[in-house]
Amino acid sequence: MELTRVTLTDPKQGGYMYNEAIKTLRSNIQFSGKNIQVITITSCFPNEGKSDITFHLAKEIGKSGKRVLLIDADIRKSVYLTRYDIQERVEGLSSFLSGQISWERLINRTNYRNLDMIFSGPVAPNPSELLGQKEFKQFLDQLRNVYDYLLIDTPPAIGMIDAAVVAQICDGAILVIESGAVSYRVAQKAKAQLEKSGCRLLGAVLNKVDIQQNRYYGGYYNRYGGYYGYGNSGKKET
Numbered sequence: 106m107e108l109t110r111v112t113l114t115d116p117k118q119g120g121y122m123y124n125e126a127i128k129t130l131r132s133n134i135q136f137s138g139k140n141i142q143v144i145t146i147t148s149c150f151p152n153e154g155k156s157d158i159t160f161h162l163a164k165e166i167g168k169s170g171k172r173v174l175l176i177d178a179d180i181r182k183s184v185y186l187t188r189y190d191i192q193e194r195v196e197g198l199s200s201f202l203s204g205q206i207s208w209e210r211l212i213n214r215t216n217y218r219n220l221d222m223i224f225s226g227p228v229a230p231n232p233s234e235l236l237g238q239k240e241f242k243q244f245l246d247q248l249r250n251v252y253d254y255l256l257i258d259t260p261p262a263i264g265m266i267d268a269a270v271v272a273q274i275c276d277g278a279i280l281v282i283e284s285g286a287v288s289y290r291v292a293q294k295a296k297a298q299l300e301k302s303g304c305r306l307l308g309a310v311l312n313k314v315d316i317q318q319n320r321y322y323g324g325y326y327n328r329y330g331g332y333y334g335y336g337n338s339g340k341k342e343t
């Protein structure tokens with residue numbers, strides 16, 4: 106059976122530091138053990154950089170020869186179709202979870218090696234209910250046999266239940282923290298919430314670091330349960 110094929114155009118590849126940090130993140134994940142296969146990427150607040158990291162990480166895992174499926178579980182708002190200028194008509198997770206389409210129409214091959222994608226689909230009024238269905242877990246369990254890694258992008262963890270619902274069916278979570286935007290207390294709250302879901306926190310990614318101002322950036326973030334070196338100027342390319 107032929108799956109739909111989509112072409113993604115990445116308008117702004119990450120900078121050198123960003124790409125190096127993504128590679129470090131990939132190898133840390135690969136060393137976290139064979140039982141870590143389904144991973145959710147979340148953050149406390151909107152706009153901290155989850156979706157960018159999920160995509161670049163998925164690409165990098167694919168390049169390393171492992172089969173990866175990126176699942177956009179942000180049913181409240183999808184960025185992938187417009188951000189990567191996808192022209193093909195695609196179906197999405199919300200349609201699948203509400204029983205409107207079958208899985209064959211859900212999974213898309215991409216122009217990146219070993220990388221398949223599931224988009225979020227039309228905005229649904231009840232995202233956490235859809236994601237909490239046992240059918241979603243069963244579906245992921247089947248996909249474990251097909252892919253080496255499943256990466257799940259979610260909405261922010263604070264103030265919305267979706268990330269915690271998804272974490273319940275994942276082996277591990279990565280918490281993205283935007284430098285200077287999240288207090289220690291709030292990060293701890295997100296960590297506790299993930300762990301309550303029974304999901305292992307694999308580590309935190311400190312994102313949007315202003316390297317000019319943070320020569321020794323990252324050190325303090327050890328407290329958040331792990332540290333993946335990660336940096337970008339935090340400024341938009343000019």
Ligand SMILES: Nc1ncnc2c1ncn2[C@@H]1O[C@H](COP(=O)(O)OP(=O)(O)OP(=O)(O)O)[C@@H](O)[C@H]1O
Binds near residue numbers: 153336
């Ligand atoms: N390291 C970085 N340096 C500078 N800008 C960044 C970096 N990472 C992401 N951005 C920018 O920040 C914005 C938010 O990124 P992204 O959509 O990945 O965040 P998100 O956490 O998925 O947001 P949401 O919670 O709304 O889904 C985008 O405009 C993106 O280009």
Ligand SMILES: [Mg+2]
Binds near residue numbers: 156184259
């Ligand atoms: Mg996002």
